[in-house]
Amino acid sequence: xxxxxxxxxxxxxxxxxxxxxxxxxxxxxxxxxxxxxxxxxxxxxxxxxxxxxxxxxxxxxxxxxxxxxxxxxxxxxxxxxxxxxxxxxxxxxxxxxxxxxxxxxxxxxxxxxxxxxxxxxxxxxxxxxxxxxxxxxxxxxxxxxxxxxxxxxxxxxxxxxxxxxxxxxxxxxxxxxxxxxxxxxxxxxxxxxxxxxxxxxxxxxxxxxxxxxxxxxxxxxxxxxxxxxxxxxxxxxxxxxxxxxxxxxxxxxxxxxxxxxxxxxxxxxxxxxxxxxxxxxxxxxxxxxxxxxxxxxxxxxxxxxxxxxxxxxxxxxxxxxxxxxxxxx
Ligand code: DP6
Numbered sequence: 001x002x003x004x005x006x007x008x009x010x011x012x013x014x015x016x017x018x019x020x021x022x023x024x025x026x027x028x029x030x031x032x033x034x035x036x037x038x039x040x041x042x043x044x045x046x047x048x049x050x051x052x053x054x055x056x057x058x059x060x061x062x063x064x065x066x067x068x069x070x071x072x073x074x075x076x077x078x079x080x081x082x083x084x085x086x087x088x089x090x091x092x093x094x095x096x097x098x099x100x101x102x103x104x105x106x107x108x109x110x111x112x113x114x115x116x117x118x119x120x121x122x123x124x125x126x127x128x129x130x131x132x133x134x135x136x137x138x139x140x141x142x143x144x145x146x147x148x149x150x151x152x153x154x155x156x157x158x159x160x161x162x163x164x165x166x167x168x169x170x171x172x173x174x175x176x177x178x179x180x181x182x183x184x185x186x187x188x189x190x191x192x193x194x195x196x197x198x199x200x201x202x203x204x205x206x207x208x209x210x211x212x213x214x215x216x217x218x219x220x221x222x223x224x225x226x227x228x229x230x231x232x233x234x235x236x237x238x239x240x241x242x243x244x245x246x247x248x249x250x251x252x253x254x255x256x257x258x259x260x261x262x263x264x265x266x267x268x269x270x271x272x273x274x275x276x277x278x279x280x281x282x283x284x285x286x287x288x289x290x291x292x293x294x295x296x297x298x299x300x301x302x303x304x305x306x307x308x309x310x311x312x313x314x315x316x317x318x319x320x321x322x323x324x325x326x327x328x329x
Pocket of ligand 1: 012013015016017018026032106107137138139140141194195284285286
């Protein structure tokens with residue numbers, strides 16, 4: 001096609017992905033489960049440049065260098081290898097999510113890039129193959145290929161080709177209308193990348209193995225609760241899984257702490273809401289922001305309370321769609 005455009009949305013994990021058993025292939029230790037959001041999409045255009053001798057990346061209007069350029073080029077190399085082609089490309093990407101804020105811009109970014117690049121280089125991939133490809137860019141991107149609730153299988157480490165066994169797929173039997181209320185406490189870049197923080201956690205936290213074991217049980221219970229439409233059960237498992245992940249980081253050496261006193265204030269308020277009888281549970285990623293999980297019917301009430309106590313930007317996100325092509329204009 002020479003040129004292709006794709007759009008993808010971020011996702012927030014309710015059972016977290018934290019820690020890689022294979023860094024190169026981006027194979028995780030545990031299965032994870034997320035909700036793809038309907039806010040903050042990333043739009044990415046890939047155009048092949050037969051005469052260029054290097055890839056070019058333009059992110060939100062600025063020429064990318066350093067880590068963003070390096071990761072994008074490495075990803076394009078992988079696509080070229082799969083397609084058996086050599087042309088370089090220009091990648092133009094537009095985020096609507098505050099970068100580095102723990103709102104998973106790498107998930108929407110690599111899901112959109114995987115779809116656009118595959119198309120531009122003439123690869124025709126099935127959904128699971130596309131998810132596996134997106135995974136190589138950023139683990140959480142494997143899940144943003146799909147909409148709604150999504151499970152990412154860690155895969156079988158003993159399989160002849162473990163790469164083939166680790167992909168995401170939609171949870172088709174979920175009967176729950178849930179929203180995530182994002183409390184944007186800080187939209188700045190994070191001090192420690194999630195890549196580095198994961199590495200440190202796996203290598204040094206005495207709690208890590210236990211959290212992985214718990215995550216397996218959490219996932220099975222959450223799938224049942226999703227099928228039953230049991231909001232409270234889904235919420236309790238999600239909050240506990242997220243707090244457990246942060247506990248593994250706190251006990252790494254050197255410790256990684258993404259949560260701030262402002263995050264703690266929000267966590268306290270979420271508990272207060274529960275005491276008042278409102279079903280609300282917290283989840284946090286590699287940053288200070290807190291996302292409050294609740295039934296969609298309660299989302300505006302929860303958001304109003306969060307605005308009142310924090311005074312910061314609060315965004316209500318509902319279930320959103322998977323990655324899709326956009327026609328080139
Ligand atoms: C805390 O997918 O950003 O958001 O694979 O190294 O690119 P890399 O990491 P990334 O990590 C996401 C971690 C998390 C939890 C999650 O989304 O499951």
